[in-house]
Amino acid sequence: MVEKPNLDAAYALQSPSENRLLYAEWAETYDHDFAKNMGYALPIRVADAFAENLKAFQKGRILDVGAGTGLVGQRLNFHGYSNIDGLDISLEMLEVAKSKGCYEHMTVGDLYSRLQIQDNIYSYIISAGTFTHGHVGPSALDELLRIAKPGALFCISINSAHFVSAGFEKKFQELDEKITQLDLVPVQIYFGGEHTDGQGIIAIFRTR
DSSP states (O other), X not given: OXXXXXXXXXXXXXXXXXXXXXXXXXXXXXXXXXIITTTBOHHHHXXXXXXXXXXXXXXXXXXXXXXXXXXXXXXXXXXXOOOEEXXXXXXXXHHHHHTTTOOSEEEEOOTTSOOSSOSSOEEEEEEEEEESTTSOOGGGXXXXXXHEEEEEEEEEEEEGGGTTTTTHHHHHHHTTTTEEEEEEEEEESBSSGGGTTOXXXXXXXXXX
């Protein structure tokens, strides 16, 4: 019997091709097997932080980076936001997200390569669960800054366990001339259960 994809398998990923394979297998059952059964709170908490920091929403497009099955998009819809696009390395995950009706446009892309997105397009960039061990490192922020408009709001989660060791702290220091109003907000990744010690950081900032 083939073992189901799980959190340990996700953290063990080492390449974009491994990401594609794992999430292609996991797409149809991800919401139930992981998000529901594991009490995965991060998409809700990141979307809530986005709404809290955006009291006066200005017209513009939102990009959900690492959209997966659309959990962030669903929560953004709950808060009344639309004009949301989704980006993910997994076509299969995006197909599940698309079925939820939260997104207008979907892009399959690898953040370690140049995305098929023009410069200065997005006014808002949000991400939950993408910047962590086995997924995406700090160098990908450069590509996201390319596609963000001046003054764009970022609201992205980063796994606390890898914030320093994977170079995120150093990267934010290097980006000081490109970003402003950086706020690092601690967050619990799970509602409870087996992984109650899961800690994250929500990095909230704007481009200059």
